[in-house]
Amino acid sequence: MLLLVFHIGNERYAIKASNVVEVVPQVRLKHIPLAASYVAGAFDYRGAPVPVIDLCQLFEQRPCSAQMSTRIMLIRFPCADGHIRLLGAIAEQVTETMQAEPAEFADAGIEISEGPFLGGIARDEAGLIQYVETERLLPEEVARELFAASEQADAPQAARG
Known part of the structure; x- marks a missing residue:
């Protein structure tokens, strides 16, 4: 998997x-x-507001550094209502991809209640790397708050059938 x-x-x-x-x-x-x-806020992406979280703030309680390689990853986020919403996630050094199979990521043996999105750990030539489960980045309550406006926008369409 890429x-x-x-x-x-x-x-x-x-x-x-x-x-x-x-x-x-x-x-x-x-x-x-x-x-x-x-x-971190929200921005307009192709005519629609997209909420953005700062992964440095979430992981380390500090904002991501303002570097050229600090980017916003636009992620498909599954909401409790069954819809897929766009979620922006700021991270540092978003510059590369790698190939790895899920089996290569071993259970870390540590369960952090505030970090249910932290998955297994793999090793490659550059050292250790941890998998992040994007569908678990937001607690349900925070997701509900961030996507309330887009859910309300869907309501008239659903009513029309």
Whole structure:
């Protein structure tokens, strides 16, 4: 399977490339008041607002550094209502891909309750890399808050049948 590799500080992580719609440069984000600390804001992507989370803030309680290689990964995120929404995720050094099979990622043997998205760990020539389960990045409550506007936009269509 093809994986997109990114960094949080000196640590490497990977997500399934098939879950990524596009990788875009950092853009100016609209602040979302009272959102979780790792919610960086939202931006307009092809006419639709997309919420963006900062993976450095989520993983290490610090914002991602402003580097040329810091990018927004646009991820397909499955919501509880069955719809797939776009979620932006800022990460550092989003510059490479790798091939790996799921079996190569061994259970880390550690379960972090605040990090259910952290998957197994694999080793390659550059060292250790941890798999991130993008479908588990947001707690259900945060996902509901971030995607409430798009769910409301779907309501009239559903009513029309």
